Amino acid sequence: MASNIQRRPGATRTAPRSRRRARNQDNDGIIPVLASAVRRVEAGVQHGPVSPSIRTQFQVVALLVREERARVKADSTRSDAYRAEQLKRLDGIATILAKVAARDTTLLALLDEDAVVGDAARSLKREMLISAGMEPGDDDVTTSVPPAATTTTKRQVVPQSVVSRQLANPFLAPDFASVGTRESRPRGSGSRRLASWELIGPLLGSFEHAAAGVSACMDLPDASSVGVPNVPELMAHQAQLVAAAESGHRTFLLADEPGLGKTAQALLAAQAADAYPLLAVVPNVVKTNWAREAGRWTPDHPATVIHGDGDTIDGFADIIVINYEVLDRHIGWLGDLGFRGMVVDEAHFIKNKKSQRSQHVLQLSEQIRARTVRPLLMALTGTPLINDVDDFRAIWQFLGWIDEKKPRAELMEALEQTGLTPADPGFCAAARERVIDLGIVRRRKADVAADIPARRVADLPVELDDAVGRSIRAAERELADRLVSRYESALETRASGDVVQGIDHDLVRRVAGWELADAATAKTGENVFSMIRRIGQAKAGLAADYAAQLASSVGKVVFFAKHVDVLDTAEQVFAERGLRYSSIRGDQTATKRQENIDAFVGDPDVSIAVCSLTAAGVGLNLQVASNLVLAELSWTDAEQTQAIDRVHRIGQAEPVTAWRIIAAQTIDAKIAELIDSKAGLAARALDGSDEEVSSASEVQLETLVAQLTDALSATR
Structure with missing residues (x-):
């Protein structure tokens, strides 16, 4: 439509040109491309089942938002005001992603650091970078070679002894x-x-x-x-x-x-x-x-x-x-x-x-x-x-x-x-x-295998009553306050005129989903994941102390933890107590790992196996012990069960007890309850159980739902 505003003869056009230049800057770079893509994702989720292409767009937008946020923060050539404005725009895109993920929580898995980025996602990422006038990196380059062919494109070797076998039977x-x-x-x-x-x-x-x-x-x-x-x-x-x-x-x-x-x-x-x-x-x-x-x-x-x-x-x-x-x-x-x-x-x-x-x-x-x-x-x-x-x-x-x-x-x-x-x-x-x-x-x-002795999981609540414990509880209160604030803001601004008496539980789940999506993409700041890690660090010494007591009274003990710093703390405690231990971690060579396993199994003086929950949770036979300590919680019952089954297996002659260390009066206790209530990941499909199939993201979401529900109940 033509404009009806007429310019006076001789009037300057400096101001309009300045505004147009600002608008052009706003339309440059990756952020406008991301804004357009995230709207397509939002529309796709609103209009029915999420298609594979929408899932790919969701993942790529999340990846690029994360990378662009890091780039903007590290750009020392720009002013603080410019960086703040860019970060604000990125936060707006991240908020839409969070809302989308709250509608379909299966999208949360795509936000994980170790989520697989397929060829379609790499191709789309490359296209979006080129559209933004940016140069794709090596990781963003894809080929059109079919999957079966791509497996042979890397460096190939043929061991000499294999050549000998082939020559022996050509x-x-x-x-x-x-x-x-x-x-x-x-x-x-x-x-x-x-x-x-x-x-x-x-x-x-x-x-x-x-x-x-x-x-x-x-x-x-x-x-x-x-x-x-x-x-x-x-x-x-x-x-x-x-x-x-x-x-x-x-x-x-x-x-x-x-x-x-x-x-x-x-x-x-x-x-x-x-x-x-x-x-x-x-x-x-x-x-x-x-x-x-x-x-x-x-x-x-x-x-x-x-x-x-x-x-x-x-x-x-x-x-x-x-x-x-x-x-x-x-x-x-x-x-x-x-x-x-x-x-x-x-x-x-x-x-x-x-x-x-x-x-x-x-x-x-x-x-x-x-x-x-x-x-x-x-x-x-x-x-x-x-x-x-x-x-x-x-x-x-x-x-x-x-x-x-x-x-x-x-x-x-x-x-x-x-x-x-x-x-x-x-x-x-x-x-x-x-x-x-x-x-x-x-x-x-x-x-x-009825002759395998029974097993049980025993919870040991510990009080975090020092400065670290007070800090964790303060962080939990801040999280609860943030959730309540988001809930109340959403309640005030939603378009629907429906009024729900008491707590709107549907809205509670959406708010929890937004928070979880933000936590999954955030690199800094306090969130549910960082709090769980801090709780693990705070429990480390107490869990190691209990394991040391067990080793002194009942014999060999297996100590499981997720994070390296918790494993390090435990080993320091055992060394100070004069207890010999074997360390089983993911960064060890196969030879070193086997040496440590053999030492724990065969040497009566090695009383504790200090195991990474992710690296030692499968493929180990540690039935020489009948007690284990779970110093940190998993997000699923399956991971916890895998750890226990390193001890509770064929060859075990004693009843098995898994001592689960729980930080009392913290979010740790809620997570333990949720894990227990959602146990049995494989049971529904293979054992004919009618239990719900749950995932780590579901437990994470339910943890935040419980946190917000409790906070709202306390204020009403």
Whole structure:
């Protein structure tokens, strides 16, 4: 529209030009690009289910806001006023992100520091930087190479001993010896019934909504009727799985509870199936233990462990053990070696199909299936479900049950035989049974290992009555006040005319979501995460003191903590008390770690194992102790349970007690209650439990909801 304001002859245009120049500056740089993108995200979340593209935009905006905030703060060439204005604009974008995340809390996982940034996100980030006139960094460069091809673009190595093995058998051919055992597929009209249906979603949903009391375990043979190796230590439930492999079953999702001996079952199943050479892909922290277990259970089949470039491995070994982190440099020769079996330990590590380790594992399983008919494929995990039943997808694909879009032939054949479609009421139950029959094995300690002594979690409240404790309680009051202020502001400004008597609990959850999103992106300032860390630091000395008392009275003790400074404090306390300890952390070499484990297990004078909750929570056998101290809380029951199960496992002769140190009259106590109330992450899908599946973000959100609700109740 043309302007009706006329300029007087000779009037200067300096002021309008100045205003236009200011507006142009406001439209320069990354912030306008972010503002436009965050509005698209907001609109996308408001109009229905969040699509993958909206999730990608949400993550990229959050990443760029974080990076731009850090850049602005570090820019000493600009005035304080300019930096303050830019930070204010970034805060506005962050506020919208927080509101969006409050609407759909699944977006909160994308704000984590270690959230995987996929190719789509890197590509979008690069486009947004270019649109803002900025130069993308190396991390923002993506290629159009398909995922399976990208896994071989990094530095590749071929150990000399592997070359020797290849030269010794240069005519390695695909193994089609078992081709005759494959069942013929049905033909005719019945095989087309499900061709046009989307089936992956209903299959996953059949586990999420399973009826209470319906467990997930295939029918297993009676081990006594099959020639299972005569191993005295082998328990009945372990022998059953080995018998299934001996009788011809070849794919297993072995999801027994931690402590029931999954490693032994996998090694003996490989021996029963003659699945050599066997590849075992395992976390770095347990690969040495895998070689030891192989020497114990299958001593006639030598095992070798790949470290780094693999210069020291035995290329002629029957069992090759490798950790996820070095798969990239060995992927080439591993795919050509002719494996007849593959085991993936802690298989929930591959749940994110966009991650490199997931792509490597899936690529190898495809290559093994391509050259060996019916290879032995086993996914081992005691924690098969973390945030979503969709975590099964990558595991099922590794096992060859599904591909990217649909069930593979064997599962499709079984589904066709039900005579049902997803529109029929009985489809979910029938489909779940067919998937289980492919090889899901889930047993609980209470059902198959009744001779393992009971365990209990005992809470020990401690009072933080010093200056640090007072500071923590003051910070909690400030958090409560901030939450109340946000709640009241939102109550005053919301457009709806609805009046809620008492506390508006829907609004409470939204406010808690905003606070949680802000906390996840903030680099400085007090928030729920920084408070939990401070509480852990404040409890460190008290927890270590209690562990020292236990060691003096009951013998060996395992001490778990999350943060390095808490571990350091504990070790200092033990050293001052003259107690010998072993330190088990994530930054140790595999050799050093194993030395420390052996010292704790075998040396009677080493009374305490000081363990990182994240690095030592899987793959350790510490049943030489029957008491453990949890100095810091996890955000999920699963992580806590994994730690306890390092002690409460086969071979344990004493009742196990986990002493959980709780800071009384702090947010610590609320978190403990919430963890206990949301226990059982995998129970709903695999044990037929009707408990809700929860995640760390849910517990974090509920913690803030409880904090705000209590504060509002106190003021009314």
